[in-house]
Amino acid sequence: MTQEQDKQDRLRQERDQYARSVSELSEKFDEKVEELSFVRQLGDALGSSLDLNTLCRHTVNIVQESLGPEHCSIMLLDDQSLYLVAARGAYDDEASTFDFAAQDPSFALGEGVAGVAAATQKAIRINNTADYDAFVEGQEHRVNPKSLLSAPLQSRGKVIGVINLSDSLPDAFESKHERIIALVTNALAMAIENAMLFAEVTESRERLANENLQLKQQLTDRFSVDGLIGNSPPFRRALRLVEKVADTTANVLITGESGTGKEVVARTVHFSSARRDEPFIAVNCAALPETLLEAELFGIEKGVATGVDARAGTFEKADGGTLFLDEIGDMSPAVQVRLLRVLQERQVTRVGSSKTLSVDVRVVSATHRNLLDRIGGGHFREDLYYRLKVIEIQLPALRERREDILQLAAHFANRFSKRHSRPRRDFSRSAARALLNHKWSGNVRELEHTIEQAILLADGDQIELPDLGLDEPTSDGLRLELPDQIGEFHDTLSDVQDLAEQAMIRKALAETGGNRTRAAALLGIARRTLNYKLRKHDLS
Template sequence: MKIENLTNAEMQAIIQTLVNMIDIGIHVVNKDGKTIIYNKKMADIEEMDPNNVHGKNILELFKFNNETESTLISALRGNATKKSKQTYFTHNGQEITTINDTCPLYDSTQQICGAIEVAKDITNLERIIRDNILKKGDTKFTFDHIIGKSIKIAEVIEASKRATRTSSSILIVGETGTGKELFAQSIHNGSKRSSYPFISQNCAALPESLIEGILFGTKKGAFTGSIERPGLFEQAEGGTLLLDEINSLDPTLQAKLLRALQEKTIRRVGDTKDKKIDVRVIATINEDPIDAIANGHLRKDLFYRLSVVSLFIPPLRERKDDTQILAQSFLKKFNYLFDMNVKSISKHVLALFEAYDWPGNVRELEHIIEGAMNLMEPEEVIIDVPHLPISFKQKATEFVDLAVYDENQFYEKDKEESKELLTLEDYMTNREKEYLEKILKEHDYNISQTAKTLQISRQSLQYRLRKFKLK
C-alpha cells in the first residue's frame, strides 16, 4: 500500500505509533495552543493522562511564571529555541525541568499553524545539582545519601546523627571504600557548623616536610621561600576539619595535633604566637585502632583524644543485605551520567554479589556497576554476568570455589534421582545453608567460634541462622 493511498485516520494511527515509540518527550499544539500530539514519553515525564491533555490549551494544564517562559507559546509567536532549559509545574503542583528543542510549524501559506516541542527530562538531575549548590564548599553528602537497611549500618547512622549535636572530636574507623568521608560530610551538614567550611585532607597524600605547614600554616621568613599562609585549621574556622588516614601522620606531627586539640590553639610554622581556633576535627583510620597503636602508627594519647565519639563503619561483607539496594542506586547514578536506560540487574549477578567477599567494599561495587554498564550494548537493559568486568568474575569464581561451592555444575538431585537445573541464586543459597550447618556442627553449635571461623560477626551469623531457620 502506497502512503498516498492511506486515509487520514490511518496516517494519524501511524504517526501516533511512531511518536509513542520514541524515548523522548514530544508535544505538539495547534495555533490556539491546544494539544494535538502528546506522546507516551511526555506523559511519563509529566505524569499526566494523555486523555486529559489532548484538546486542551497548555496554559490550562501547566503553570509558568509568565507566558514567555513557555517555549511552546514562544514558538507560536515565531521563536524557535534550541536546548532551552524550562522549569514549570503541572496542574497538581509537580515541578518539572526539561531541556527543549521547540520550533513553530507553518502551513502552505507560510502562516504559523502550530508548534512542536521535543523534551528531555532532567528533573532529578536538576534537583541533585540544586541541592549540592546549597551546600557550602565541597560538602555534598547528607544522611539521605547513605544507602542501606541492614541493622549494622542503621546503628552507625543513628550514632552519627546523635554526634551532630555536639562539637566533640570523632574517630571514624573503617576499611578502604566503606564510605568514611560520606559519614563525615553527613555529620558536618547535620550540625550547627554546616554553614561554615568543611575542609578535607588525606594525610597520606602529602610529604612529611610539607604537611605541618599545610595543617598549621606558615610565617613569612620561617624558611627559604616561605610565605604568610593560613593552614587548614584556620581555613576551617567555625567548621569541620576532616583528617583522612590519620595513622599516616608522623608521630611528631601527631603530638602537635594532640596539643592543638587539647589547647584549641595552633601555631604557624616559624611563628612565636599561638592562635585560637574553633574547629571540629573528624579523623578517619583504615585499620583497627588497637593494631595501629601496637604497630606505632597511632599515638595512644591521640587516639583517646580523637575517639570521644567512635564510629565503626561495617565492611560490605558484613552487611550483604545492602548489596542489592546499593547496586540499584549505582545503576540509577550511572544511568544519569551515561544517559543510559538500564532497567535492572539479573538474579545471577545479584547472586554473585551475595557470594562475593567485597575486599574493596562499597567503592568496589560502584566500580563494578560502572564497568558493567560500559560493556553493555545500547539495546540491552539488564546487567547480566557477561557484562561484568573480567577481573571481578575471576575473583568471584575463586571465592565461590574456595569457600563453599565445590561442584562444577548447578544441579541437584531430586527424590526421583532426576537432575533439575537450578538458578545460580538457588544453588548458592542451598550451598550456603549446607556450609553453615557443617561449621556449626564442627563447633558444637557455638555461635562465637562459628562466627570466628567464618570471619563474620555474631550478628551477621545470627541473621543467617534466622534466614535459614537453623538452630
C-alpha cells in the same frame, strides 16, 4: 567748541564700547558659571547611584531643568538598535519623568536622527526637522519636534547610546548647547557603562549566591543520614550513632576497612550538624610527607624556605566548620605532637611563626588501622587517641552487610546512568547473583567502580554478568547455584546429588593430573566405582 564735542563723543563711544565689553564678559562669565553649575550638578548625579535607571532619570531631569529643552531622553545601544531608558517631557503634558514601560520607542542603528548620530559617532543639531530627511516622526504624533540635538555617548572608543534634546520650536538649540552636552557625554557614558557592569556583577553575584544555596542544600540532602544507603543491622547501628552525635561539638573517630565509606559518613556528620553552612575540609594524612603535612594542617609563614609564601593551614580554613583527617593512623609522631596541642588549646601556630591563632574546629578523623595496636607498637600516641575518639563509629565491611549490596548497586546505577547519559538498566538474575556472591575486598568503593564500568559497557536491555567484569569466584568448598523455582527440578534431590558428584569428580581429577587411582583415593571410593561414575555422567 567743536573739539570739546568730539572729545565727549569719543569718551561716550569708549564708554559704550567698555560697557559692551563688560556686558559680553559678564554674559560669558554667567554662561561659564551656568556651564560649571550644570557640570557640577550632573557630576553629583552621576556619582550618586549605580542603578542604571536611577542614573538616567536623574540625568534627563538635570538636563531639562538646566538647558530648558521641552524634551530630553537617553537611549542605549543593544546589539544594532537603540532602546529608550529614560525621558522627560516626551509624551507627558506635565513634563514629568517618562514611564518607559508604557512607551517603547526604538531605532535601528542608522535610522532616525538618534540612529544616525550613533552610527556616525558624531553629534547632530537640526534647526528644522522639516528640512532633514532622516527625521522619523513619533508614532502617535503627540511629539513633533522642530529642533533636535542628538549626541553619541562613547566609552572606551565604543558608542553605547545617545542623549537627545528636542523642542517644538525651530532654532531652539545653539552651538552652546552642543558644546555643553559635549562636555558631559564622556562622563555620562562612563557612568552608564559602570552602572551596566554593576548590574551584571550584581546579577551574577545573586545567581551565584542562589546556586551556592542550592548546592549546599543538595550536599545537605546527599549527606543526610536518610541519604545513606543500607538497611542491614550493623550499618543502621552506625547511622544511629551518627544521628546521636552529629549535632554536637564532640570529636569523632570513624574506623573501618578501606572503601567502607568513612569520608561519606564524615560529611554526613558535618552536614547534619549546626556547622553545615561552614567549611568542610578533608586532608589525607597518608598522602603527604611529614613536612608538607605540617604546613598543610597548621599553615606556614613567608620566608621559611626559599620561594615560600605565607599560607593558611587547613585548621584556619576550617574555622567554624569541620576538619576531616583521613588515615590518621599514618600520621608521624612529630605531627601527632602538634595536633595534640591544637586539640588541647584550640590554638594553632603556623610553621615558622610564634604567633598563635584561635580556631573553632570540629575534628572528625578516620583510619583503616587498629590504633590500639599502633599504640602498643609505639607508633601512635595514646593521649591523642582519646582526644580524637570521644565517639567512635565503626563501619562494617560490605561482606558483613550483604543485604545492602543490591540496594547500593541500584543507587550507583542511577547515579552513573545520569552522569554518563546512559539508559537506566536493571540487573539480570545472573548479574545480581554475582554481585551477592563476590567477596568485595574493596568494599563499597569497589562496588561503586564495578557498577560504573557496567553502566558504560552494557548494551543490552539489562546489565549482564560480563558487564560487571568480576573475577570468577574462587573457593576451596563446593558452590551450587539453585534455580529460582525448586519445582523446576524433576527429581530435585537426585539432581543436586548428581551435580555435586560431577563437580567433586572433576576437581579430584584436576588435582591429580587425571590419575584415576589417586583421584579415587581422594574421593574415598574404589577405582572401579570412579570408572562407573565417569561413564554415568559421561565424563570420560
